[in-house]
Amino acid sequence: MEITAETAAILLESIEQTSETFLITDQEGSVIYVNPAFEKVTGYSSAEILGKTPKILKSGEHPLEFYKEMWETILAGRKWSGRITNRRKNGTLYTDAVRISPVLGHDGKPRYFLVLRHDIARELQLEAQLNQSQKMESLGQLASHISHDFNNLLTIIIGSMELIEEDLKPGSVGARLTSEILRSSKESASLIKQLMVFARKHENNPVKTTLNDPLSELKILLDGLLGKNVSVTYSLDERLYLANIEPEHFKQAVMNLVINAKDAVNDSGGIMIKTYNAGPAGLPPSLPEGTYAVFEISDTGPGIPKEVLPSIFDPFFTTKPKGKGTGLGLSTVYGIVTQNKGHIFASNRPDGGAIFTVYFPAVK
Ligand SMILES: Nc1ncnc2c1ncn2[C@@H]1O[C@H](COP(=O)(O)OP(=O)(O)OP(=O)(O)O)[C@@H](O)[C@H]1O
Ligand SMILES: [Mg+2]
Missing domain, CATH: 3.30.565.10 (Histidine kinase-like ATPase, C-terminal domain)
Known part of the structure; x- marks a missing residue:
């Protein structure tokens, strides 16, 4: 397709107005363009980032190998995609799904890199909640098994101690210890009862x-x-x-x-x-x-x-x-x-x- 000056203007206007972020670097990785959406997400104005490398967004959350693998992929002219956690100007972190596409010159070598991000805050939140509910489910099962068996054992202990207590002389060492054992056992039973509420066994x-x-x-x-x-x-x-x-x-x-x-x-x-x-x-x-x-x-x-x-x-x-x-x-x-x-x-x-x-x- 022939790109006229008019289509070029339309393209630019669209990129300037979209809520998707655009970042373009030269082959050395120096930023030559960011759109307003990018400025909004990161807090950096284009004046602050032009000529620099996207390293200023580095969060320290990824090991060096992560960036090395990314560079090797895109320098070889291949697309790279993955999740990157970056740091905004105000210091807060955000995680995006990022795709980096090399823009190849006539010689087949990358001339520019186009970096697009996709906001995945919602997906991340869903993932976290799913992990949380799976964890609670397995904890619930564990609690349910333990509390059930433990409750039965405690019932035997408490029942037996009550019988023993009747046989003992009031005020004797044995009686005092027995009442101490009974008190602890009953406290344990009330703990277990609470655990059973969590385990939904009531x-x-x-x-x-x-x-x-x-x-x-x-x-x-x-x-x-x-x-x-x-x-x-x-x-x-x-x-x-x-x-x-x-x-x-x-x-x-x-x-x-x-x-x-x-x-x-x-x-x-x-x-x-x-x-x-x-x-x-x-x-x-x-x-x-x-x-x-x-x-x-x-x-x-x-x-x-x-x-x-x-x-x-x-x-x-x-x-x-x-x-x-x-x-x-x-x-x-x-x-x-x-x-x-x-x-x-x-x-x-x-x-x-x-x-x-x-x-x-x-x-x-
Ligand atoms: N309103 C709150 N503000 C800040 N931290 C909270 C608040 N509610 C709960 N937490 C945190 O969650 C933890 C777990 O709360 P949870 O009620 O399960 O146990 P607890 O209050 O520590 O002990 P228990 O309720 O058994 O006496 C708390 O120890 C606290 O760190
Ligand atoms: Mg509490």
Whole structure:
């Protein structure tokens, strides 16, 4: 096809206006063109990057061999594609699917390299959520096996100790030790019971209800629990869709989330509880299409560190000092939410503070 000055102008205008990013380098790798979309994604203006190499975007996330293999491929005149994590001007990282196509001269050697990227933030988020749900599934199975057998063993231990206790002289060393063993065994049994909630091995009798009702019932209890220095604000949507949930279990989940928030704000700060309707548009990508009644709790604490976020729902994961937390709170919440066909997400508010969002499918 003959390219006229007019088509060339149209091409340029399209490239300048598209939301896809374009970067072109010469054969040495010096940047000779970036389009406005590129400037927007990276934060670098074209003046800042022209004449430099794309190395200024280097994140340090890839080993040297990664770049070596890439260069070998494109210098040989072949296309390269893969995922690259780069660093924006403001220091934050982003990961893209990138394709580099050599533009060959008459001699068949690369003269320019055209770098196109594809935004995969959504895919990455989906992948992470899939990994998370697979992990929770296998942990759930493990917990289910262990808790079941362990619970049976504990029942035997507790039953036998109670019989032994009857035979012992009150106040004797044996009796004191027996009551200590009984106390520990019962504590273990209550731990196991919580684990069974996570493993979804317990009765669930859902009823059609609005989340606002169990939340209102909790209000008084929460005010007492939280003390003067922690304020709870409620914003409950009066036209909230109904959901099929077990109210008592939902309350237990909320309690666990509130206690975590209280710990996070270090006994002084704010907790926000919200309900609202969501969907069909604007849902997190991993949610099945539909409408949802949403419960959200956020706090003014420091938030959840990025490296901790993938583990918080794991049974026995805790960042609290020994003897303070068992790490079963959020795994219990996760068990309750999934057993009630809900979905839970944890993230941080832009201004700090953790935010937990729970979606329950709306029912008519
Ligand atoms: N609101 C929050 N803000 C910051 N970090 C949180 C918040 N909620 C939970 N976390 C983190 O998640 C971890 C796991 O929470 P989880 O409720 O499962 O266990 P725990 O609170 O440590 O112990 P337990 O609830 O068994 O007493 C916490 O140790 C904490 O690091
Ligand atoms: Mg907790």
